[in-house]
Amino acid sequence: MEILRHVIVLVHLIGFATLFGAWIVEAVSRRVRVTPLMNYGLLISLLTGLILAAPWGLEHDLNYAKIGVKLVVLIVIGALLGIGSARQKRTGAVPPVLFWLVGPLTVLNAALAVIWR
Ligand code: HEM
Numbered sequence: 001m002e003i004l005r006h007v008i009v010l011v012h013l014i015g016f017a018t019l020f021g022a023w024i025v026e027a028v029s030r031r032v033r034v035t036p037l038m039n040y041g042l043l044i045s046l047l048t049g050l051i052l053a054a055p056w057g058l059e060h061d062l063n064y065a066k067i068g069v070k071l072v073v074l075i076v077i078g079a080l081l082g083i084g085s086a087r088q089k090r091t092g093a094v095p096p097v098l099f100w101l102v103g104p105l106t107v108l109n110a111a112l113a114v115i116w117r
Contacts (some may be wrong), residue, residue: 009048034085080101
């Protein structure tokens with residue numbers, strides 16, 4: 001059970017890497033746009049995060065305040081990506097503020113995960 005939990009944490013990290021990696025590639029190229037890879041990364045993080053939010057394969061208690069905050073942050077990122085890609089389809093451009101919030105909020109969630117115990 002514990003090994004399976006670690007495998008799910010690994011897939012959770014792959015979701016994080018996919019979302020943040022896809023965002024940073026666009027950011028350093030100064031391409032203010034939403035790509036499908038960002039959505040896939042977010043979806044992987046959400047699904048594996050919900051699995052990890054259940055108390056199995058653990059010897060310690062889960063921090064549900066932290067998990068709740070992470071879920072809210074993820075929903076905000078999802079809204080930014082959703083509104084951003086709708087605007088991208090309609091007008092051809094994503095409002096920069098929506099795009100530039102995605103990366104820092106993703107890092108915020110990773111920071112919450114590792115710093116808030
Ligand atoms: C962009 C979104 C997210 C990012 C970047 C992210 C990042 C991370 C990272 C880096 C870890 C590893 C921490 C460590 O092992 O020290 C982690 C663990 C965890 N995450 Fe997330 N996360 C995200 C979304 C979520 C969501 C939405 C949930 C639940 C609703 C969640 C629940 C968890 C749980 C329960 C763990 C602990 C795993 C364990 O120690 O057994 N995460 N997250």
